[in-house]
Amino acid sequence: MAKNKIQFQQGLSLQEFLSQYGSEEQCRNALFQWRWPHGFRCPECGHDKYCTLKSRKLSQCNRCRSQISVTAGTIFDSTKLPLSTWLLGIYFITQSKVSVSALSLKRLIGVSYNTALLMKHKVQQVMKERDDSKPIASTFVQLDDAYWGGKKRDGKRGRGATGKLPFVAAVSTNDQGHPLEMRFSQVKSFSKEAIEDWANKHLCAGAQVVSDGLQCFNGIDAAGFNHKVIITGGGPDSVKIADCKWVNTIIANVKRALHGTFHAISKKHFSRYLAEFCYRFNRRVDLRQLISRFSYVALRTPPIPQRLLKVAELCG
Ligand SMILES: [Zn+2]
Structure with a gap:
């Protein structure tokens, strides 16, 4: 192979x-x-x-x-x-x-x-x-809601669970459906307004978003972006749906890595931990230049x- x-x-x-x-x-x-x-x-x-x-x-x-x-x-x-x-x-x-x-x-x-x-x-x-500092560069974006931590397991995907930190997970793909860039952003809550703000900040003009149709993702339409809804039902099966494959896979990878490496992450610092994963992922094609690019x-x-x-x- x-x-x-x-x-x-x-x-x-x-x-x-x-x-x-x-x-x-x-x-x-x-x-x-x-x-x-x-x-x-x-x-x-x-x-x-x-x-x-x-x-x-x-x-x-x-x-x-x-x-x-x-x-x-x-x-x-x-x-x-x-x-x-x-x-x-x-x-x-x-x-x-x-x-x-x-x-x-x-x-x-x-x-x-x-x-x-x-x-x-x-x-x-x-x-x-x-x-x-800049929007996600490519136009095809898979979007999902995700959560970190929390004590109570109520609901398949943790929606509405207490003590969990909600974050928007976005993965952009190329024409062939291969992942290019990830952007995971902590949000206060999954409200339509929060998603609209997120979209205005993180999506480029002409972005075409795919999501599972959670109510708050209307915020994508409200911000004027093209938005396709796929009903996935959540759980492991949702990974198999091509339109959402990468965002689901990468959420799982990041969660596994966070669990494996860190004891506990406070709410205050969580967004920076997410950013660290995104930064490395987005520059994974050019490891040798990372020291100078980062330092610059x-x-x-x-x-x-x-x-x-x-x-x-x-x-x-
Ligand atoms: Zn001087």
């Missing part, structure tokens, strides 16, 4: 990673290149001439004299960790097939549990902002307010 090209692609080996990003200097140079690919620009005054203050690892603008760290104003702002530790963490998070818990990350990169958890949340936030975006993502990162709960 022919090997699946995506599954068997060459990733970036740990050895290759270390040869490119093993030292602090290599990492600083790489971050500099990714932040200013067309040469340094002072964030304060826009000037392009600078000198390097070696002792303090800063670039000083020749015009306004501002001293700029390559990480200032980015997701890495004010970090006390070596840049090489950051990139190693990013390496493990982006190259893993499923997900790396904070507990595993702590051991892999040699930091405290809380530091590993903070790093994970920051990395996930970058992933979330990146994917949410991270350097354009502003620092996250501390309140969003409170990590009292055991999440990993």
Whole structure:
């Protein structure tokens, strides 16, 4: 049988990673290149001439004299960790097939549990902002409602169950029905308004959506998109219906992976965990470029307010 090209692609080996990003200097140079690919620009005054203050690892603008760290104003702002530790963490998070818990990350990169958890949340936030910044690119979209957690099992698919976190699951496919992109978004509830908002934000013009006709999915029509309803009946049989095959399969995969890797995920952080799966899935065809692509975006993502990162709960 022919090997699946995506599954068997060459990733970036740990050895290759270390040869490119093993030292602090290599990492600083790489971050500099990714932040200013067309040469340094002072964030304060826009000037392009600078000198390097070696002792303090800063670039000083020749015009306004501002001293700029390559990480200032980015997701890495004010970090006390070596840049090489950051990139190693990013390496493990982006190259893993499923997900790396904070507990595993702590051991892999040699930091405290809380530091590993903070790093994970920051990395996930970058992933979330990146994917949410543009609508799903292709027009065929399979849509379903899904839930995470909760104690009570009432109803086949958990609809209306208490304590569950609802999320919209969308998978786009190409003309041949192969999956291209996934977008899983936590929502407050499955109301028509919530779905209409979701559609306006995440669907591209001309999108053709297939769903199982749950009432709230009228929101897709309300937002002006083409919407086909398939009655699946839910449960394992729904996976067999071609129009919904991929969204059902991928929901099951993500849930399995979340159960297998994480102890508990709080409501506050759940959307970022979903985003992590989406980000990796959407870039699964090009593993070798993930470090530079991720870092490029991270350097354009502003620092996250501390309140969003409170990590009292055991999440990993
Ligand atoms: Zn300046």
